[in-house]
Amino acid sequence: MTPTVPELLLGNFLCLMDPPPPESSGDxxxxxxxxxxxxxxxxxxxxxxxxxxxxxxxGAIRDLLRRAAPTYGAAFAEAATxxxxxxxxxxxxxxxxxxxxxxxDLHIAVEAAxxxxxxxxxxxxxxxxxxxxxxxLPPLPAG
Amino acid sequence: MTLQSQLExxxxxxxxxxARVTMIARIPGGxxxxxxxFDVEVGGETRGLILRRDxxxxxxxxxxxxxxxxxxxxxxxxxxxxxxxxxxxxxxxxERPFFIMGRIDGGKAQSPFTVAPYGEHARTIGEQFYGHLGxxxxxxxxxxxxxxxxxxxxxxxxxxxxLDYWEGVIDADEEHPQPIVRACxxxxxxxxxxxxxxxxxxxxxxxxxxxxxxxxxRIIALLDWEMAHIGDPxxxxxxxxxxxWCYGETDRVSGMLPREEAIAIWEAAxxxxxxxxxxxxxxxxxxxxxxxxxxxSAKEFRAGGFKDPVLGLSGWYTARRQDVIxxxxxxxxxxxx
Numbered sequence: 001m002t003p004t005v006p007e008l009l010l011g012n013f014l015c016l017m018d019p020p021p022p023e024s025s026g027d028x029x030x031x032x033x034x035x036x037x038x039x040x041x042x043x044x045x046x047x048x049x050x051x052x053x054x055x056x057x058x059g060a061i062r063d064l065l066r067r068a069a070p071t072y073g074a075a076f077a078e079a080a081t082x083x084x085x086x087x088x089x090x091x092x093x094x095x096x097x098x099x100x101x102x103x104x105d106l107h108i109a110v111e112a113a114x115x116x117x118x119x120x121x122x123x124x125x126x127x128x129x130x131x132x133x134x135x136x137l138p139p140l141p142a143g
Numbered sequence: 144m145t146l147q148s149q150l151e152x153x154x155x156x157x158x159x160x161x162a163r164v165t166m167i168a169r170i171p172g173g174x175x176x177x178x179x180x181f182d183v184e185v186g187g188e189t190r191g192l193i194l195r196r197d198x199x200x201x202x203x204x205x206x207x208x209x210x211x212x213x214x215x216x217x218x219x220x221x222x223x224x225x226x227x228x229x230x231x232x233x234x235x236x237x238e239r240p241f242f243i244m245g246r247i248d249g250g251k252a253q254s255p256f257t258v259a260p261y262g263e264h265a266r267t268i269g270e271q272f273y274g275h276l277g278x279x280x281x282x283x284x285x286x287x288x289x290x291x292x293x294x295x296x297x298x299x300x301x302x303x304x305x306l307d308y309w310e311g312v313i314d315a316d317e318e319h320p321q322p323i324v325r326a327c328x329x330x331x332x333x334x335x336x337x338x339x340x341x342x343x344x345x346x347x348x349x350x351x352x353x354x355x356x357x358x359x360x361r362i363i364a365l366l367d368w369e370m371a372h373i374g375d376p377x378x379x380x381x382x383x384x385x386x387x388w389c390y391g392e393t394d395r396v397s398g399m400l401p402r403e404e405a406i407a408i409w410e411a412a413x414x415x416x417x418x419x420x421x422x423x424x425x426x427x428x429x430x431x432x433x434x435x436x437x438x439x440s441a442k443e444f445r446a447g448g449f450k451d452p453v454l455g456l457s458g459w460y461t462a463r464r465q466d467v468i469x470x471x472x473x474x475x476x477x478x479x480x
Contacts, residue, residue: 002318002319002441002442002445002458002459003441003444003445003449003455003458003459007444007445007455008449008455008459010449011444011449011452011455014448014449014450015449015450015452021145021146022145023147023167023168023169024169026168026169027168027171028171030171031171032171032452032453035452035453035456036452038456038460039452039455039456039459042456042460100319100320100321100322101320103322104320104325104326107322107325107326108329111329111333111479114480115479116478116479119478119479122326123326123470123473123474124474126323126469126470127470127471127474129323129466129470130323130466130467130469130470131470133463133466134464134467135460135463135464137256137460139257139258139391140256140257
């Protein structure tokens, strides 16, 4: 998933490193600092939850691909053969990209076959995937 | 040269009289263009203006000519829309394309990420917000300046043109596979909406945060027309009601009004009726369009050397919120027949 936490935190540093031109001080600079703070806060959430979310998602997609393979083709089982041994966010995301591509292909095949049961299961998986990656912004008061 | 001196040189040249720029300050927001407020003294008078200049990297790729034409289409029409003052597509003294518009002072725009952004004025603002949108929908685009700048699609081609465009944006800018939005796009293509009942000017980004109010319950400026085009007016209504724009609220669209009331106000102002099936298509499309914008944001964040935190936040946090909305919408659709 992009951008990554290292990119976001590097960006927080870079965007405040250079002195702004006079016309970009004041409200604009204050707003920019506020956004960098928000990013830092959300990066803390990602650091705490991100690995667990990816371990779960990669496992759930592999399980689905393996179960679908007898009906939809051995290629889906082959796409699910690896396991996550490197638990860094970067390695997990690389594996996740391959798994998501296989999931997209499987869903297209399921739709073409009018397989309502598996289509419903995949749509339910999407809900859980999105929820697992959710980031929670604290309520901000209206200005 | 400073931006101030560039502006002075430009305005002095086009007005053929000395212009002095003061109080220039960049405004937060407006992520698709750099936005500055400034005063200009010319001929013994002082006037407040806004400069919108193309950035090096942007949230969305848009035609400033269209945005300028949209301002010219609705300024003076009874809607609170600023005046378009000058357009330079080649950049002139400011090096990048830009336009200048009139400034409306005394208002504020709320972030869609705030809780109850309009407080006790939510209903009053909601009535104006959906009423103004209906008024935009009621206008005949063929009679407006925007018709000289925007393509006019056939009524039955509106949906496909928009979906093709935004899917193309995802195809071009996606850096990590997105199964949820891809499934939504397939569903949209499998069940297209009926032809538009009327062609209208579509604002393109009509939502919480893109207008100013005076803090007393009155909308004083409709802004951010950079995605304006001609199309199906239900597109704007679906975008305005996108759940992303009403943080934490489930019973009021846009953080303003119950959904059915908002639709009724829009129908009364536009003279149109909302076909629920067609509107369901445009609501799902709105969430797809949102994800396309956040996908571009992520790519631009990287391309720009990570220096714009608004692009980073949009391509990451907002994209994930959009995925939650898309997944919920997709799960609520009927099972395959």
